[in-house]
Amino acid sequence: MALACCLAAQCSRVALEPEDVLDVLANPASSFDPLERLFYAAVTVTPSESGADPDSVWLEMFLIITDTTADTTAVDTPLISLDLLDDATQGDILPGDGVYARRFASGISSGTVGTARFVYYALIGGAEYSLIDSIEVFLPVLSDPLTTMDKLANEMFAAVTVNLTEDDPAPDSVWVELYPASAELIDTLGSAEILLSILLEDFGDNGDSMRADGIYSRRFDSPLPFGTVGSVRFFFLTSLDDRLHTAGDTLILVNRKPEIVAVSASDTLSLPPSGFFTLDTLRVTVSDPDGLGDLRKVSFTTLKPDSTFSGENELLDNGPSGGNGDIVAGDGIYSLIIILGATNATGTYEYWFKAQDLSNAVSDTVIHRVVVQ
DSSP states (O other): OHHHHHHHHHHHTOOOOOOOOOOSEEEEEEEEETTTTEEEEEEEEOOOTTOOOOSEEEEEEEEEESOTTSOOGGGTSOSEEEEOBOSSOTTOOSTTSSEEEEEEEOOOOTTOEEEEEEEEEEEETTEEEEEEEEEEEEOOSEEEEEEEEETTTTEEEEEEEEOOOTTSOOOSOEEEEEEEOSHHHHHHHTOOSOOEEEEEBOSSOTTOOSTTSSEEEEEEEOSSOTTOOEEEEEEEEEEETTEEEEEEEEEEEOOOOOEEEEEEOOSEEOOOOTTOEEEEEEEEEEEOTTOGGGEEEEEEEEEOTTSOBOOOEEEBOSOGGGSSSOOSTTSSEEEEEEEEETTSOOEEEEEEEEEEETTOOBOOOEEEEEEEO
16 A cells, blocks of 8 residues: 555656647738739748737838848838738737738839848747748839740740839830840851840830730841840830830740651652653651741652762642642642653662751751662
């Protein structure tokens, strides 16, 4: 009995681990809506050990501008200081749930790019608690640059979105400058200087699709020779409130060579009697990653039985009216009718086919052999 009491006494003296102490301030939810230019700030307040309700909960927001030419005093001085609420007003969702929140206007001008640092505070029973959070603020004047190349027309297209509010003044001008962006192109041109500077418009013409939609664009002749490869840097610019705002994009002028997919031709031909002819229709199916319109020509040369080459012969994709054996125009199947007479030499002939595009890139050679007997 005494032993049992002793054990019971020892058990009563075993210490329990203390429960984890919850942070007084937790779960910061800081965000920025660039379209409405509104901030949202929220933080969860857990009563302190004393159980006292918070005397006040508030926020200080500092703005750290990425552009060092702008005023950066906000690093040490709050841009905004305001109370947070738990009464389902001014952006708070539920009353009395311990989440103190507020939605508020930013007062941040167009072109601001930086970091908003939120410092949450709570005063409870004379003790002050704080918690820090931060978010990125991205309000560029120029955004979403777009550049394309119409290789067949040797024309370029450039567009950029100008992000302004009704209170912002209209930009005096929006323009784009083009520069060589690859060693390959610089070597070709022999210079890294500006290629072109051209105004962009929001008037619904000259390649701009819709008037006054905030997208400034233009379609224009390429400043580069037809078929140039490499890459070009597009540098978009506008001036607003005496500050220059920029955006950039790189257009890669990659040309992909065509490919001969299939060859259709006889494997064996017999020479005709004197005064007659034997016909054979050659058909070559060609593809080009840049489109069939990029094909310049499809041709072949013939390696004759005496190991000499004939001249180049061109196949066409011009339809049945061309008289060269083609069936459908523009379908990527190039055709040619060849004629053998009685005086042609017998033996093995090799047709060496190749396709060339508008940039003068040439496909791999495909060889077809035919035995003439």
